[in-house]
């Protein structure tokens with residue numbers, strides 16, 4: 001039924017406690033009245049002053065709502081005049097419905113890249129909100145948000161005086177070059193370091209710039225699905241290389257690939273550390289300019305039992321290694337920052353590619369992070385959480401061995417944020433994961449990380465993100481499920 005002018009305010013109910021602001025609430029309620037045909041084409045709405053006073057809100061609230069609806073084509077609003085409804089709601093809805101159903105039934109012709117990505121199970125969909133012992137995270141609750149907020153504020157205040165231009169901010173590159181050299185043995189000049197929104201962005205950039213259809217790429221098996229997905233999408237022939245105690249094994253006799261992807265600090269998912277001998281064997285078998293190695297050091301900051309083995313990149317004298325890192329694990333994944341150390345011969349190509357794809361991280365955040373690192377907060381945070389995660393790893397291992405020792409065999413990683421517990425009997429890890437998730441423990445099936453036919457069945461369990469009391473409760477739940 002059409003509504004008279006005096007009734008309009010009576011049909012609107014605004015809630016100041018609602019997370020959705022007053023403007024958004026008013027806009028959406030007026031839009032619904034028009035769409036339902038209750039405010040018909042040609043009807044003048046009350047003036048912003050009158051509606052504001054009837055609703056007890058500021059005049060700006062009403063003006064912003066009118067402007068939004070005018071921009072969407074529902075109203076015509078000109079200065080000094082009452083806004084007028086310009087469409088017939090019923091017609092608009094019918095037309096929109098017809099278009100939507102045509103769009104749904106049409107088959108879009110996707111690029112090979114997008115078609116390939118649609119076939120992968122990555123990024124996987126996790127339960128939200130996360131449950132203990134979801135793998136792949138540090139404990140965001142431990143992040144010093146007050147200190148970070150100060151760095152963000154300083155960055156914002158300095159923004160007006162900042163040099164515009166460099167997409168990879170010099171202060172952050174310098175801070176990273178120093179940190180990577182002293183902590184990870186990475187040898188890089190400042191211009192070799194690109195700042196990106198994530199480690200996954202670094203893999204996408206490498207795939208886009210180097211991989212041609214049919215190129216051979218080796219990845220670890222089981223391994224990190226995001227890497228296989230990025231290289232396959234560019235048309236690579238991806239081969240999974242099995243692991244032994246020292247991680248990925250070089251494959252004498254196999255055709256030399258264009259690219260080898262590995263996680264030598266803590267193999268994802270097993271957590272195994274690649275020995276120095278194995279690292280040099282890979283370097284020896286990679287011909288400069290022909291085979292590139294991508295070293296993903298996603299959680300190399302976390303080592304507990306021994307001093308960290310220096311990065312493969314630092315052992316390479318011929319510029320064959322890309323070094324990928326992320327702040328998602330060491331700080332928080334909300335920060336959306338990663339980096340890529342590019343071999344010298346490819347720096348300018350990668351800078352061009354980075355700008356073309358638009359993989360550019362916010363200068364604001366880059367500057368804040370540069371201060372966070374330069375003032376020592378990053379290392380202080382790492383020192384603190386490293387102690388915490390070490391204790392949590394031991395707590396989880398102890399709990400699993402004590403309560404589930406008969407069914408699970410735990411592979412204790414020397415570092416990292418997660419561990420693998422293999423099923424001693426049976427090969428039904430996916431069914432076990434489902435049972436556990438239903439009971440409130442979130443894990444990932446080892447077999448789902450296999451590239452080829454899965455040969456190992458087990459659970460990938462995160463320990464870093466969970467307090468000892470949460471870990472104990474999760475282990476008790478697991479024990480009741482098995």
Ligand SMILES: Cc1ncc(COP(=O)(O)O)c(C=O)c1O
Pocket residue numbers: 136197198199200201224226263268296298325326327328333337338
């Ligand atoms: C081995 C490995 N590399 C890279 C990434 C991606 O990190 P980012 O969040 O920075 O894309 C992950 C995320 O889980 C990972 O496990």
